[in-house]
Amino acid sequence: WGYLGHKTVALLASRHLLPETASFVRSLLYRDQTIMDAAVWADRYAHVPLGRYSKGWHYIDARDEPPTSCGIQYNRDCGDDGGKGGCVVSALVNMTSRLQDDTLPWPQRAQALRFVLHFLGDIHQPLHTEHLARGGNGVHVRFHNHDTNLHSIWDSAIIEAAHGRASDRSIARLTDDLYNRLSDGGMYAADKEHWRSCLNVSDVQECALQWANESNAYICSYVLAGEVEGKELGGDYADGAVPIIERMIAAAGYRLAGWLNMIVCGRDGLE
Numbered sequence: 001w002g003y004l005g006h007k008t009v010a011l012l013a014s015r016h017l018l019p020e021t022a023s024f025v026r027s028l029l030y031r032d033q034t035i036m037d038a039a040v041w042a043d044r045y046a047h048v049p050l051g052r053y054s055k056g057w058h059y060i061d062a063r064d065e066p067p068t069s070c071g072i073q074y075n076r077d078c079g080d081d082g083g084k085g086g087c088v089v090s091a092l093v094n095m096t097s098r099l100q101d102d103t104l105p106w107p108q109r110a111q112a113l114r115f116v117l118h119f120l121g122d123i124h125q126p127l128h129t130e131h132l133a134r135g136g137n138g139v140h141v142r143f144h145n146h147d148t149n150l151h152s153i154w155d156s157a158i159i160e161a162a163h164g165r166a167s168d169r170s171i172a173r174l175t176d177d178l179y180n181r182l183s184d185g186g187m188y189a190a191d192k193e194h195w196r197s198c199l200n201v202s203d204v205q206e207c208a209l210q211w212a213n214e215s216n217a218y219i220c221s222y223v224l225a226g227e228v229e230g231k232e233l234g235g236d237y238a239d240g241a242v243p244i245i246e247r248m249i250a251a252a253g254y255r256l257a258g259w260l261n262m263i264v265c266g267r268d269g270l271e
C-alpha cells in the first residue's frame, strides 16, 4: 500500500490495542514518532542502499496461473531457500520473534516493530501476494487518463481517488469509517470472528499464510479476472476495487491489533 493504506492500518490498529500493548508500542517508537509514521518507514528503508536487502520482504510471489488458479505454496513462492532472502510471510514471522525477544537491544526491537506494523498491511494487498509481472508493476494501465501500472493503482491511486490523498484528515476520516464498520451492526461486524480466527493458533507462519492466501484469492476473483493491460481502469474497475481495498485495510488493522495484543498480552484483546 501507499501512505493512506499503511497509515490507516496503523491508526485503526491503535484503536484496538489493549492498554499494556499500547504502552509497549509507545516504548518502541522514537520521541514524536506516531504509529503511522513507524508503519511507513519500511518502504523508505527498502529504497536506500543500506536497506535494499529487505525489498523482497514486502511480498510473496505466488506462482499459480491467474485468473484460472490462485493460491500460495510457501516452499514454491517464499524464496527463503536458494538464498533469495525470504518473503513477506517469513519476514513477518522473523520480525515477530525479534519483537518478542527481550534480549535484543532497543534499536533492533524498535526496527522489528516497524517491520511488523508495515508487513501486516502489505500482506493484505492482493498484488503483494502475486508473482505475475512483479506483482502487476509490469502491467501498464491508465487511470483517469494518466499512464501508470496495475500495482501502483492498487497500492494508492484507487483508494486515494475514493478518500483523498494521504493527509491527517483523510487518514482520520477513513479510519473512523472503517472503525464504525467494525462495530456492532456495522458492515464488517460479521467478519470479525473470521478475521481474528487464526490469532490464537500457535503457528504464526500458518496464520500469515492464511492471510496471504485470502489476499491472493482476490487476484483471481477480481484483480486479474478480466483483461487489464492497456485499459483505462478509473471507472467500473476502480468502483469494484474500492470495497475490496477498504475491506482488506480494515482486516489488516484489526488483525494487526490482535497480533500485537497476542505478542504483549498473550490474548488478542479483540471483541
Ligand code: ADE
Binding pocket: 058, 059, 060, 061, 127, 128, 129, 130, 131, 134, 135, 136, 137
Ligand atoms: N516485485 C516482485 N514481486 C512483487 C510484488 N508481488 N509486489 C511488489 N514488488 C514485487
Ligand code: ZN
Binding pocket: 001, 125, 128, 151, 155
Ligand atoms: Zn506495493
Ligand code: ZN
Binding pocket: 001, 042, 043, 058, 118, 122
Ligand atoms: Zn511495503
